[in-house]
Amino acid sequence: MDASARGALLWKLSTLMERDANVLASLESLDNGKPFPNAMYDVQGSIKTFRYYAGLADKVGGDTIPSDGPHFTYTRKEPVGVVGQIIPWNYPLAMLAWKWGPALAAGCTIVMKPAEQTPLTALYMAALSKEVGFPDGVINVVPGYGPTAGGAISSHPEIRKVAFTGSVEVGKIIMAAAATSNLKKVSLELGGKSPLVICEDANVDQAAMIAYMAVFENQGQCCIAATRTFVHESIYDQFVQKAGELAKARKVGNPFTEGTVHGPQIDDTQHKKILGYIEIGQKEGAKLVTGGKTVGNEGYFIEPTIFANVTDDMTIAKEEIFGPVQSIIKYRTLDEAIERANSTSFGLAAGIVTNDINKALTFSHAVEAGSVWVNTYLAVVNQAPFGGYKQSGIGRELGKDSLEGYLETKSVSIRLPAKI
Numbered sequence: 001m002d003a004s005a006r007g008a009l010l011w012k013l014s015t016l017m018e019r020d021a022n023v024l025a026s027l028e029s030l031d032n033g034k035p036f037p038n039a040m041y042d043v044q045g046s047i048k049t050f051r052y053y054a055g056l057a058d059k060v061g062g063d064t065i066p067s068d069g070p071h072f073t074y075t076r077k078e079p080v081g082v083v084g085q086i087i088p089w090n091y092p093l094a095m096l097a098w099k100w101g102p103a104l105a106a107g108c109t110i111v112m113k114p115a116e117q118t119p120l121t122a123l124y125m126a127a128l129s130k131e132v133g134f135p136d137g138v139i140n141v142v143p144g145y146g147p148t149a150g151g152a153i154s155s156h157p158e159i160r161k162v163a164f165t166g167s168v169e170v171g172k173i174i175m176a177a178a179a180t181s182n183l184k185k186v187s188l189e190l191g192g193k194s195p196l197v198i199c200e201d202a203n204v205d206q207a208a209m210i211a212y213m214a215v216f217e218n219q220g221q222c223c224i225a226a227t228r229t230f231v232h233e234s235i236y237d238q239f240v241q242k243a244g245e246l247a248k249a250r251k252v253g254n255p256f257t258e259g260t261v262h263g264p265q266i267d268d269t270q271h272k273k274i275l276g277y278i279e280i281g282q283k284e285g286a287k288l289v290t291g292g293k294t295v296g297n298e299g300y301f302i303e304p305t306i307f308a309n310v311t312d313d314m315t316i317a318k319e320e321i322f323g324p325v326q327s328i329i330k331y332r333t334l335d336e337a338i339e340r341a342n343s344t345s346f347g348l349a350a351g352i353v354t355n356d357i358n359k360a361l362t363f364s365h366a367v368e369a370g371s372v373w374v375n376t377y378l379a380v381v382n383q384a385p386f387g388g389y390k391q392s393g394i395g396r397e398l399g400k401d402s403l404e405g406y407l408e409t410k411s412v413s414i415r416l417p418a419k420i
Contacts (some may be wrong), residue, residue, distance in 0.1 A: 001107070001135075002058075003057045003058040003060060003105075003107070004039045004057070004058045006057045006104060006105060006107060007053075007054040007055065007056075007057030007058055007105065008054070009052075009053060009104070009132055009133060009134055010050050010053055010054035010101065010104055010105065010407055011050070011054040012132045012133070013050055013125075013128060013129060013132045013134075014047045014050040014051050014054065015127075015381070016131060016132060017043065017046065017047050017050070017091065017128065018047060020124075020128070021040065021043050021044070021047075022040075023066075023124065023127075024043045024093060024121055024124060025039040025040040025042075025043050025122045026039070027120040027124055028042060028043070028092060028093050028120075028121050029034070029255045029263075030120065030254060031092060031117070031118035031119070031120045031121060031221070031271055032090070032092060032117075032118050032263075032266065033255055033263040033264040033265070033300075034218055034219070034255060034263050034265050034268060035255045035260045035261055035262070036119065036256050038218065038261075038265055039093075039206075039255075042091060042093050042094045043093060045094055045097075045330060046093050046094050046096070046097035046101045047072070049094070049098060049101050049382050049398075050097055050100070050101050051082075051100045051233060052382040052383065053101035053102055053104070054103040054105070054125050055116070056094060056102075056105050056400070056403055057104075057105040060077050060105070060106065060403065060407065061062070061077060062074055062076045062077050062409070063073035063411075065411075069266070070415055070416045070417075071185075071413045071414065071415055071416060072413070072414045072416055073411065073413045073414075074312075074410055074411075074412055075410060075411050075412070076409070076410040076412060077106075077149075077222065077407045077408070077410075078107075078312060078407065078408045078409075078410055079106045079107035079108045079406060079407060079408070080106070080160045080161045080185060080369055080406050080407065080408055081107055081108060081109070081112075081161075081162065082108070082109050082158055082159050082160055083103050083108045083109070083110055083159065083160060083161040083162070083406060084100040084111050084112075084113075084153035084154065084156070084161070084162040084163070085100075085101065085110055085111070085112040085113070085153075085162070085163045085164075086112070086113045086146075086150050086153060086154075086162070086163070086165070086166065086174070087112065087114055087115060087122070087165055088115050088165050088166045088309070089115035089117040089118040089266050090218060090223070090266070090309075091218070091222075092114060092115065092120075092121050092122065093122075093125070094307075095165050096112070096114070096122055096125060097119065098165075098397045098398060098402070098415065099163050099397075099400075100125075100139070101114070101201070102403040102406050103163075103404040103406045104134075104138070104139075105244045105403055105406075106403055106406035106407050107160075109137060109138050109139075109140075110138065110139050110140060111140045111142060111153055111159065112139075112141050112142065113141075113142050113143070113144055113149045113150050113153055114139065114141065114143060114383070116143065116145050116146070117267055118239045118265055118266075119141075119143040120298070121140055121263065122141050122143075123143070125141075126139060126140075126141040131271065131409055134418070145352075146170065147155075150170075150174070150196075151156075151177065154173070154174045154177035154178055154181070155177040155178075155180070155181040156181065157181055157182045157226075159182075159184055160182075160184055160185060161172075161184055161185035161186070161187070161339075161405070161406065161407075162174060162178055162184055162185075162186055162188045162190070163186075163188075163222075164186075164188050165188075165189040165190075165397075166189070166190065167191055167192045168190045168391050168392075169189065169311070171188040171190045171322075171393070172190070172396075173417075174186065175188065175394075178381070180182065185405070186394060187387075187394060187395030187396075187405050188394045188395065189348075189386070189387055189388065189392075189393045189395075189397055190223070190347060190388060190391060190392050190393045191223055191318070191320045191322075191346060191348070191391070191392060192223045192224055192225070192346045192348030192350075192392050193227060193228060193317075193318065193320050193344050193346045194214075194224050194225060194226045194227065194228065194346070194348060194349040194350055194351070194369070194387065195226065195228045195229075195230055195337075195340075195341035195350050195351075195367070196211055196214050196226035196228070196229050196230065196350070196351040196352070196353070196371055196377065197334070197337045197338075197341065197350075197352045197353070197363060198211065198229065198230065198231045198232060198235070198350070198352075198353045198356075199232055199334070199352065199353060199355075199356065199359055200232040200235055200352040200355035201355045201356055201359075202354055202355065204235055204242055204280045204380060205242060206237050206241050206353070207239065207300045207353040208239055208242040208243045208246055208367050209218065209246065209375065210271070210351070210353055210375070210377050211229045211326070211353075211377075212243065212246040212247065212250075213224060213377060214226035214229075214351065214377035214378060215227055215324070215325075215326040215377065216231070216247070216250060216262065216304050216324050216326070216328075217378060219262060219263055219264070219265055219302075219323065219324055220274075220321070220322065220323040220325060220395070221265065221266060221270070221322050221323065222322075222323035222378075223348055223378075223392075224348055224349035224371065224378065225322075226349070226351055226377060227316075227320075227321060227325060227327055227378060228317060228325060228327055228329060228341070229243075229329065230329050230330075230331045230337045230340065230341065231328055231329070231330060231331070232330075232331060232332075233331065233332055234329050236328075236330045239328065239329055240289060240306075240308045242418065243306055243326065243328060244289045244306055244389070245291050245305050246288050246289045247289075247303075247304040247305070247326070248289060248291075248304075250262050250287040250304045251302065251396040252295045252301050252302075252304070253301075255293075255336045258340045259277045262304065262324070263301075263322060264299045264300040264301045264383075265300040265301070265302060265325040266300070267300060268300060270300070270322065270323065271300035271302065271324070273322075274321060274322070274323030274324070275302065275314055275333060277315065277319070277321045277323070277325060277380040278291075278292045278305055278316075278325060280315045280316065281307050281314065281315070281316040281327075284314045284315060284316070285309070285311075285316055286307040286308070286309055286310045286316060286327070287307040287308040287309040288306075288307060289307065289308050290303070290304070290305065290306050291303035291304050291305030291324070291325075292305045293420040302323060302324055303324075304324045304326075305323075305324055305325045305326065306325075306326045306328065307328065308332075310327040310328060310329050310370065311329070312329070312340055312343060314327075317329065318344070320346070334359055334362065334363065338361075338362075338363060338367060341367055341368075342367060342368045344390075345390055345391045346388070346390060346391055346392045347368045347369045347370065347388050347392045348369060348370055348371070348387075348388035348392035348393070349369050349370065349372070349373070349388075349391025349392075350367045350369035350372050350373075350377075351361075351369040351372065351373040351374070351377045352364070352372075352373075352374055353374075353375055353377070354374070354375070355358070360375075361373045362396075368389045368390065369388070369389060369392075370385075370386065370387045370388045370389055370392065370393075371384075371386060372408050380398070381398075382398055383398070383399055384398060384399050385397070385399040385400075385401035385402065386398045386399070387401075
């Protein structure tokens with residue numbers, strides 16, 4: 001299929017998503033528990049992702065290379081082939097778009113396993129892809145459990161690449177399976193323990209709001225959640241008070257009830273895990289500012305939770321909780337904050353709030369993270385690569401970098417004159 005035809009199909013898919021936006025958002029809320037407006041935001045973002053890659057599909061090309069001797073040398077970009085894609089439950093539709101978009105633009109065919117907790121939007125998108133006119137076999141959605149369906153994708157000898165978003169532990173299993181089967185290409189977007197540094201010159205109210213959004217978005221079930229909030233000692237108490245006020249005012253409830261901004265956790269396992277971390281935080285001496293309890297008698301709701309007086313050696317400051325738990329940590333100097341921010345095996349994202357451009361640039365260049373945000377957070381855009389340092393992953397999602405991950409580069413040299 002011509003590249004322009006692939007782009008046209010991707011664009012057509014995005015128009016059908018616009019047509020069925022309410023259905024997709026409803027399925028996403030039912031699947032995941034996120035409030036309906038948040039789910040609709042994800043639908044609109046996914047539409048933009050597909051349109052970005054629709055525009056890139058016919059822009060893929062190689063280079064003409066000056067070479068020694070009587071040779072004409074150029075490169076070709078060719079699709080990897082069949083790719084396996086395994087997506088998580090926290091942003092099911094967005095993660096599907098992040099992976100389908102570049103793979104289809106590159107000319108690959110897809111075998112995707114959605115998370116067993118959240119298969120509905122992936123199945124609906126498969127039906128839309130058929131309505132669009134993608135040829136049979138180009139897009140395949142295979143619901144199932146990780147050890148079986150995911151294991152088969154990771155180890156199948158005919159799959160040339162596997163792209164996974166999820167935990168570090170599972171990422172290592174997938175990488176090992178890929179290596180021992182056919183040494184397939186691997187891209188991994190894994191966990192995080194992201195730092196957000198609040199400088200002494202920041203407006204406390206604005207900084208607290210940025211931190212609030214950075215940690216409680218999607219019920220804290222976000223790989224880039226800024227769960228380590230480093231606050232300068234001169235504004236620490238004021239910041240803690242404001243953060244507590246914001247968390248207490250956050251409306252928790254039914255995702256389909258107007259005004260709800262905070263839905264349930266994904267399932268009983270995650271619910272219990274988060275409550276376990278909250279208990280550990282209290283036992284290790286962190287000060288519980290607000291939250292820490294289950295909301296209501298039904299469902300997997302947890303109060304937005306804030307801990308103060310957190311130290312770097314505490315479990316809640318070291319391990320990814322994947323829930324609505326904010327640890328507010330005191331620091332004295334920016335150099336100290338950078339060193340402590342980097343003292344983790346993760347490196348997915350980081351942020352800083354300051355009015356000093358020198359501090360902003362110093363932090364941005366020194367922090368070990370794939371995405372850095374200044375005076376904002378969660379500013380993920382389709383045009384920019386997204387991925388992690390250290391154990392937060394391999395390769396990049398989004399942007400041209402993601403498209404490159406689904407391509408092989410072939411060098412061709414022709415002796416001149418070509419006639420022999």
